[in-house]
Amino acid sequence: MERIYLDANATTPVLPQVLDAMRPYWEEKFGNPSSAHHAGQRARAAIEQARASIARLLNCSPKEIIFTSGGTESDNLALNGVLKPFLDKRQPAHLLTTEIEHHAILYTAQALRSRGANVTLLAPNREGVIEPEAFRAALRPDTELVSIMAANNETGAVQPIGKLARIAKAYNPAILFHSDAVQAAAKLPLDLSGALKNVDLLSISGHKMYAPQGTGILFIRSGTYLAPLLYGGPQERQLRAGTENVPGIVALGRAAELAQDWLSAYRDRELAALRDRLETGLLAAIPGSSVNGPVGDADRRSPNTTNLRFEGVDAEALLIALDMQGIAASFGAACQSGATEPSHVLLAMGLSAQQARSSLRLSLSRLTTSEEIDRALKIIPAAVARLRSLAP
Numbered sequence: 001m002e003r004i005y006l007d008a009n010a011t012t013p014v015l016p017q018v019l020d021a022m023r024p025y026w027e028e029k030f031g032n033p034s035s036a037h038h039a040g041q042r043a044r045a046a047i048e049q050a051r052a053s054i055a056r057l058l059n060c061s062p063k064e065i066i067f068t069s070g071g072t073e074s075d076n077l078a079l080n081g082v083l084k085p086f087l088d089k090r091q092p093a094h095l096l097t098t099e100i101e102h103h104a105i106l107y108t109a110q111a112l113r114s115r116g117a118n119v120t121l122l123a124p125n126r127e128g129v130i131e132p133e134a135f136r137a138a139l140r141p142d143t144e145l146v147s148i149m150a151a152n153n154e155t156g157a158v159q160p161i162g163k164l165a166r167i168a169k170a171y172n173p174a175i176l177f178h179s180d181a182v183q184a185a186a187k188l189p190l191d192l193s194g195a196l197k198n199v200d201l202l203s204i205s206g207h208k209m210y211a212p213q214g215t216g217i218l219f220i221r222s223g224t225y226l227a228p229l230l231y232g233g234p235q236e237r238q239l240r241a242g243t244e245n246v247p248g249i250v251a252l253g254r255a256a257e258l259a260q261d262w263l264s265a266y267r268d269r270e271l272a273a274l275r276d277r278l279e280t281g282l283l284a285a286i287p288g289s290s291v292n293g294p295v296g297d298a299d300r301r302s303p304n305t306t307n308l309r310f311e312g313v314d315a316e317a318l319l320i321a322l323d324m325q326g327i328a329a330s331f332g333a334a335c336q337s338g339a340t341e342p343s344h345v346l347l348a349m350g351l352s353a354q355q356a357r358s359s360l361r362l363s364l365s366r367l368t369t370s371e372e373i374d375r376a377l378k379i380i381p382a383a384v385a386r387l388r389s390l391a392p
Helices: 016-025 038-058 071-088 103-114 132-138 161-171 246-264 267-285 315-324 344-348 370-390
Strands: 065-068 094-098 118-122 143-147 176-180 201-205 216-220 289-291 305-310 359-363
Touching: 016 246, 038 065, 038 246, 065 071, 071 103, 071 143, 071 176, 071 201, 071 216, 094 103, 103 118, 118 132, 132 161, 143 161, 161 176, 246 267, 267 289, 267 305, 267 359, 267 370, 315 359, 315 370
Parallel strands: 094 118, 094 143, 143 176, 176 201
Antiparallel strands: 065 216, 201 216, 289 305, 305 359
16 A cells, blocks of 8 residues: 655655765764864865755855754754843843744743743634734833744644734844744745844754754854853854764755755645645535635645644544555644644634544645545545544
């Protein structure tokens, strides 16, 4: 049975070109990039080449890129790095974030609150989008940091972070604006010298953009001060001590090059068309189904993601049924897959717990084929119909 992978928001496959780029740095090019000899400097040059590739994707300076172990570490470094100096001095510090963030943000905010930070969680509208007017009203004189994701991992809803960052800077130029762009990178344009020029910090994870797990970056705009998260060596501007993951960094750099090619060729539109065919087909074939999140304008959603609600169906049971028939999907964030609580994102959007538990996330990758969508359009409606027939 050929399996159909529709859980790319959990993790993407490592592309063959990415694997080929990193393989030599496990084998003959294994030098420590902090060493002064040829092997070490060869590894150092590879890191800097990857840094430049990522900077080109984001339209920023290579000096503004810090390598990390992934999106969670980048988010922690951004939030803790900004607020720790205020908390250490017991100075007022307000963090403004949202109810729909990834738990890497929400749990870090919770920890910062326990240390004395003032934290506001802003609610989205029914489509899962933060309204600029509500955002403006939530800003305060003691706001030091804003953290709002670029695209939601569960619904694909794209947040207007460029506009929100402008509002924050107009309110107080000293406010720092961070965005978790883990689900936006390699899917949506991220121009840190253009539309996102007011964004000060931005997180990316390699395994969401066809590089291996265990790689990531934090963009830190020049002039932005952060307290270190790790202490030790002088690596990564003394913000991220420890010998760099050279193979992973090389892979992330190559993935960034491929992403730039993909976006330049407007291949994201092809992916969106494939997603729309899957979504439209399921809505037509399954009575009592609907979309959770923005509909209509393609720019309001990540091109690969749909979150669908099937009335009267338990999503967990549906996932098991689909997995047995060769389809991998999800009902929320991968890190919460073992949780029994309904999605905090869908609840924040106003869905009931029962509606949230009837919702399924389908996320395509660049490798998803039209033939796989055709098969999914047969398997999923049949599975939903069977579960409904078995319901009391």
